[in-house]
Amino acid sequence: MEPRPVPEALARRAARADEVEDLVALLLDHAEGPREAAAAVAETLAVACLGDNHLWQDLQLGSRAELSALMTWWFPALVRKNSADMKWKKFLYKQLCEREQLFVCKAPSCAVCCDHALCFGPEDGARRAVAAVA
Numbered sequence: 001m002e003p004r005p006v007p008e009a010l011a012r013r014a015a016r017a018d019e020v021e022d023l024v025a026l027l028l029d030h031a032e033g034p035r036e037a038a039a040a041v042a043e044t045l046a047v048a049c050l051g052d053n054h055l056w057q058d059l060q061l062g063s064r065a066e067l068s069a070l071m072t073w074w075f076p077a078l079v080r081k082n083s084a085d086m087k088w089k090k091f092l093y094k095q096l097c098e099r100e101q102l103f104v105c106k107a108p109s110c111a112v113c114c115d116h117a118l119c120f121g122p123e124d125g126a127r128r129a130v131a132a133v134a
């Protein structure tokens, strides 16, 4: 039998394992609910963060609102921290930067930052089709 091609997400996971582990650790530090299930959700979120689209799209969800509901259920402490409603992927990476005391933002405050529109605002778009695995 021919080997099945490695799905894109698994290839990215392997290439960026440290990043995924940092994201999983961040998420689990703010998780509620059964640990094993939270760990599975955290891993899924972390791998989806490696995608090129809005996080909700790479999670195959229907909208950003669904992602916010998922975050509220599993990681309510992170939701409380994201009181300004930053885009979730941006918010998670900003949390990682703050943990490492890395300050890569272009401005001292989001309110005066030229990248404000990249970090906040609507995340519209179409639901992504589920990729077929050959």
Ligand code: SF4
Pocket (backbone or CB within 6 Å): 094, 104, 105, 106, 107, 108, 109, 110, 111, 113, 114, 115, 116, 117, 119
């Ligand atoms: S808006 Fe600017 S300062 Fe705020 S998180 Fe984004 S890049 Fe950083």
